[in-house]
Amino acid sequence: MHIAVRAEEIREQFLQELEGLPHDAHQIKLLKDKYLGRKGLVADLFSTLKDVPVKDKPNAGKILNELRQSLSIKFESYIKTLDSNGENMNHGDLTLPEDPYLIGGIHPLTHTLNEINSIFIKLGFSTVYGPEVDTDFFNFEALNIPKHHPARDMQDTFYVKDGVVLRTHTSNTQIHTMLKNDPPIKIIAPGRVFRNEDISVRSYCLFHQVEGLYIDKNVSFADLKGVLSHFAREMFGQNVKTRFRPSYFPFTEPSAEMDMSCFFCDQKGCNICKYEGWLEILGCGMVDPEVFKSVDYNPENWSGYAFGMGIERIAMLKYGVKDIRLFYEGDTRFLGQFV
Amino acid sequence: MNTSLNWLKDYIEITQSPLELEKGLTALGLECIIQKQKYPFSNVVIGFVEEKKQHSNADKLSVCNVNIGNDEVVQIVCGAPNVRKGLKVPVIKVGGTLDFGAFKIKKTKLRSEDSHGMICSEKELGLGDSHDGIMELNTELPIGTDFISYLQTSNDVNFDFELTPNRGDCFSHIGVAREIAILEKSQISEREININESNINTKDLINVTIENEDACPRYATRIVRNVKVEPSPDWLVNRIQSIGLKSINNIVDLANYVMMDCGHPMHAFDLDKITGNKIIVRFPKQNEKMQLLDESEIELKEHHLLICDQEKPIALAGVMGGFDSGINENSTDILIECAYFDPKVVRKSAKSLDISTDASKRFERDTDIERIEFAINHLALLIEELAGGEITKGIIDVGIKSKIIPPISFSSRKCNRFLGINLKNNEIEEIFDLLNISYKKEDDIYLCVVPSYRNDLEREVDLFEEVARVFGYDNIPEEFSFTSNYNTFIKDEQLSFNKLRDISASNGFLEHYSNSLISEQLCQLFSKQPSIQLSNPLSQEMAYLRNSLIPGLLNAVSINERRQQSRFKLLEIGQIHKKVEAKETTSVESSAFGLVWYDNANPHWRQIPQFDIYQAKKDVFIILKKMGCKNLKVKETEALGFEYALEIKNKKIRIGIIGLISKKMLNQFNINNDVIIFDGDLQKLSSVSEKNIHRYKAISQFPIVTRDIALLVNLNISTGKLTSTIKQFGGDILTTVKLFDLYEGKELGHNKKSMGYSLKFQSNEQTLNDKIIDKTIQKIISALENEHGAIQR
Numbered sequence A: 001m002h003i004a005v006r007a008e009e010i011r012e013q014f015l016q017e018l019e020g021l022p023h024d025a026h027q028i029k030l031l032k033d034k035y036l037g038r039k040g041l042v043a044d045l046f047s048t049l050k051d052v053p054v055k056d057k058p059n060a061g062k063i064l065n066e067l068r069q070s071l072s073i074k075f076e077s078y079i080k081t082l083d084s085n086g087e088n089m090n091h092g093d094l095t096l097p098e099d100p101y102l103i104g105g106i107h108p109l110t111h112t113l114n115e116i117n118s119i120f121i122k123l124g125f126s127t128v129y130g131p132e133v134d135t136d137f138f139n140f141e142a143l144n145i146p147k148h149h150p151a152r153d154m155q156d157t158f159y160v161k162d163g164v165v166l167r168t169h170t171s172n173t174q175i176h177t178m179l180k181n182d183p184p185i186k187i188i189a190p191g192r193v194f195r196n197e198d199i200s201v202r203s204y205c206l207f208h209q210v211e212g213l214y215i216d217k218n219v220s221f222a223d224l225k226g227v228l229s230h231f232a233r234e235m236f237g238q239n240v241k242t243r244f245r246p247s248y249f250p251f252t253e254p255s256a257e258m259d260m261s262c263f264f265c266d267q268k269g270c271n272i273c274k275y276e277g278w279l280e281i282l283g284c285g286m287v288d289p290e291v292f293k294s295v296d297y298n299p300e301n302w303s304g305y306a307f308g309m310g311i312e313r314i315a316m317l318k319y320g321v322k323d324i325r326l327f328y329e330g331d332t333r334f335l336g337q338f339v
Numbered sequence B: 001m002n003t004s005l006n007w008l009k010d011y012i013e014i015t016q017s018p019l020e021l022e023k024g025l026t027a028l029g030l031e032c033i034i035q036k037q038k039y040p041f042s043n044v045v046i047g048f049v050e051e052k053k054q055h056s057n058a059d060k061l062s063v064c065n066v067n068i069g070n071d072e073v074v075q076i077v078c079g080a081p082n083v084r085k086g087l088k089v090p091v092i093k094v095g096g097t098l099d100f101g102a103f104k105i106k107k108t109k110l111r112s113e114d115s116h117g118m119i120c121s122e123k124e125l126g127l128g129d130s131h132d133g134i135m136e137l138n139t140e141l142p143i144g145t146d147f148i149s150y151l152q153t154s155n156d157v158n159f160d161f162e163l164t165p166n167r168g169d170c171f172s173h174i175g176v177a178r179e180i181a182i183l184e185k186s187q188i189s190e191r192e193i194n195i196n197e198s199n200i201n202t203k204d205l206i207n208v209t210i211e212n213e214d215a216c217p218r219y220a221t222r223i224v225r226n227v228k229v230e231p232s233p234d235w236l237v238n239r240i241q242s243i244g245l246k247s248i249n250n251i252v253d254l255a256n257y258v259m260m261d262c263g264h265p266m267h268a269f270d271l272d273k274i275t276g277n278k279i280i281v282r283f284p285k286q287n288e289k290m291q292l293l294d295e296s297e298i299e300l301k302e303h304h305l306l307i308c309d310q311e312k313p314i315a316l317a318g319v320m321g322g323f324d325s326g327i328n329e330n331s332t333d334i335l336i337e338c339a340y341f342d343p344k345v346v347r348k349s350a351k352s353l354d355i356s357t358d359a360s361k362r363f364e365r366d367t368d369i370e371r372i373e374f375a376i377n378h379l380a381l382l383i384e385e386l387a388g389g390e391i392t393k394g395i396i397d398v399g400i401k402s403k404i405i406p407p408i409s410f411s412s413r414k415c416n417r418f419l420g421i422n423l424k425n426n427e428i429e430e431i432f433d434l435l436n437i438s439y440k441k442e443d444d445i446y447l448c449v450v451p452s453y454r455n456d457l458e459r460e461v462d463l464f465e466e467v468a469r470v471f472g473y474d475n476i477p478e479e480f481s482f483t484s485n486y487n488t489f490i491k492d493e494q495l496s497f498n499k500l501r502d503i504s505a506s507n508g509f510l511e512h513y514s515n516s517l518i519s520e521q522l523c524q525l526f527s528k529q530p531s532i533q534l535s536n537p538l539s540q541e542m543a544y545l546r547n548s549l550i551p552g553l554l555n556a557v558s559i560n561e562r563r564q565q566s567r568f569k570l571l572e573i574g575q576i577h578k579k580v581e582a583k584e585t586t587s588v589e590s591s592a593f594g595l596v597w598y599d600n601a602n603p604h605w606r607q608i609p610q611f612d613i614y615q616a617k618k619d620v621f622i623i624l625k626k627m628g629c630k631n632l633k634v635k636e637t638e639a640l641g642f643e644y645a646l647e648i649k650n651k652k653i654r655i656g657i658i659g660l661i662s663k664k665m666l667n668q669f670n671i672n673n674d675v676i677i678f679d680g681d682l683q684k685l686s687s688v689s690e691k692n693i694h695r696y697k698a699i700s701q702f703p704i705v706t707r708d709i710a711l712l713v714n715l716n717i718s719t720g721k722l723t724s725t726i727k728q729f730g731g732d733i734l735t736t737v738k739l740f741d742l743y744e745g746k747e748l749g750h751n752k753k754s755m756g757y758s759l760k761f762q763s764n765e766q767t768l769n770d771k772i773i774d775k776t777i778q779k780i781i782s783a784l785e786n787e788h789g790a791i792q793r
């Protein structure tokens, strides 16, 4: 049969059926499928194109495209009139379940890291990164941790070979940055660090840190206290109090631990703060002159502070996670809670 | 380190309560906690017996009125013979428990008399075996005080210190006492040692030579003869046990006692076992061996400093004594060693043998060279007192007696500026006094000499810390200002990683962090890149640094499958390592990102297809395009560990591969269902994103013309190739190519498929007329025919 004739037939038939169509979503869909569906009458007719002699093909193709277009237009305008007449259509059970979906989300450690970073970035700190595998010089020596110093026991270290370690802190990044740039320096260095410790509820063979370094003229310990207390309030709430305790890190002098008032119990004492009312948050201190010497800064002209915190520790406090291993297991029921 | 409060009181009068000390010492940088003793009772207070009368129905019972604090007086029936008016006693209140909660005190009637609680004996409280009546408390503490506070003030209290490595001086009771003196604003009183020596000269009995004075700057010995090695007396046993040590015999206990007291480790040799009356401090000869006290045989390395007699090593200096030379029950003449060793030398020995002893811990953190004479005399005196015998005349004391410490110049102006405080000179001097730092003032500068036990104070900045510590970190104000311009502002090279995270999360991916440490076997499954091995791994499972994210992602899939999670998508962003010997660190590190699709969900009522490569590709395309890839091309490729895979390129840059993990690999991870993985190179992606500059493109005003074409093609012709031919010959006016139908069937003929393409044309300059479109379609069709043998249907 000539394609043009058949096309006309289909058009007629469609218009008739459209006329008598009940206002029912299901019926409407059936009609659409019958004519315009993938296996519908129009598509059928398209498939006969192959039998048309080559010289007639362009014309036939054009007729068919027109047919499809006009049917679609008719159909759409019919639907539009239905809508604008405000007629009640029986549209089936709309409470049937929607299509399945997955809600993605970033990792709780990324959340925590981003929160920490953004506080310091707002204060003008730049984010820098360093290598996970580094030399003894960058991880220890330049940070005033010479070989055969008891301070090496503070960090159980993985070795790749003599003189090459998996970094035990992101402080190596401070050295890389200072060797490449002149002061003033104002950076934070986030990243993955490694400790040769048995895996347990409280410790894992790796964790993540953010370290900060600020070097300028006349930076004081009071400045350090100010910026870190500001951080604690931004991170955990304006009512948070901080306290600083003397501590020891080879690369800072004086060194301090910063504790934060326990926000779980308002310092009344709970098992999270071990009934002490304070939570250990981070270590910090004034950059030791020895560190300046190893990067060729003159300690007479410059002073500065450094600080470092474990992201896992903060995330565990924040979310009440009791087992550090959950962070690396990938259980979607865990990850799905932080979307 | 464990210290006893009673022991500390030998050195200083303490007015502060244990709790105040705990806080104060921690604030000084000596982190400590009071050892919590677990008492088996609760709700016990100090009560006062105001009245006692005989029970009318029972001879052995008394009825007492007991004041239990806050003017509350209760009646308690008591059976103890020693209860009487005017006694302070422990009273357990109604509601209290004994025996760790097993026994609860209730209000009762005893022979028709009410009893509200119980007056307790030692045994009832679980404090001892004495059942001869109730405890009589001799105390000033007010009525109603918690009984545990009573126990803490009358009994000993232990503090557990977590000392930082710089404070070797606090590894003893005298050291902690000095810090308490700062809190109490007083000074410690030193022990007085007065020794009676016999008229036998020590130097006639022993000769000491130091071969290496750098490693051992000072070596002192004393000899005590004719002693009797026997069990320690009670007071010594108590002291030793009070800090958690085991009593062995009087000599060993005393050596430990003096070490714990003044911080200087000492060693006692049996003089009879020292050959040739000679002590030589030297490094080993070749192939020398020795057996240590713990019976281990060690091969000596050149850095092991030794204490030797004429023939052989008798101790590993500063670490452990030798097996043969120690004290036993039959020893009579004792040689006491008290030496000063280089901390690095002791540490090297201990570390290389993986030994840590009370002595090595102290030597490593440095000891007080000037304390030696005192320590050795103290020990000799105590041995003489407890084990009898006679102290021979004189100390053999070889080497230097003290270190020359140049004075540290200290500027209060600099100190104030550095700490952000404003201390006056007299306040600073007060702090120096509390720290036993002597000083001379020259103009604005103090010349400070620190006490010999403070090996950690060498520089001005160390004194700044001391000032801060004693002044109190909490008293330093908070400043909040930044001064300069920052010429060091550095571009965040991982900024785009967060964008990638967010886009992926919006598309249903959960971010995962996997362990960077994996096994050798896992390193070989998906990458041919050589991987980096650790020389001291925790286990073989974690002996290598990952060279691919895929193993970590599959581990997560495996865990989720095992935990019956049926449908999920994962994302990981992280560093991977390639071993390159030429690099100093042997590592070339790069950022990678991986995506996972896993779908084993039950059918849905609308028959939503499960995740397959096409859906996965869609996700990847959305993500990559949003990351700035504008010219994505895919091509089938071979990939290690994949059943099949496509490589995805943007222009010429390969961003990653996507495909189905092979069954064999899935078996390695015990995964049963299909897993699709995308393995991407984040550095490459970032470079693409960066280069991508957004330029607005004008939107065409002219209509779109749609044409469908149907093709009959051999099955082996890939859609990718057809599509790219269509695009090539469609030219600029071809805006969209869509495959709307794909059909394979017998009626098409052997090895054929039918493909329906819908093409959209549009021009920026004109309305396209049929002629142009027809011509273009013709060009496309003939190209398809020429290049791929495709026939228009």
Ligand SMILES: [Zn+2]
Residues within 6 Å of the ligand: A262, A263, A264, A265, A266, A267, A268, A269, A270, A271, A272, A273, A274, A275, A277, A278
């Ligand atoms: Zn709390």
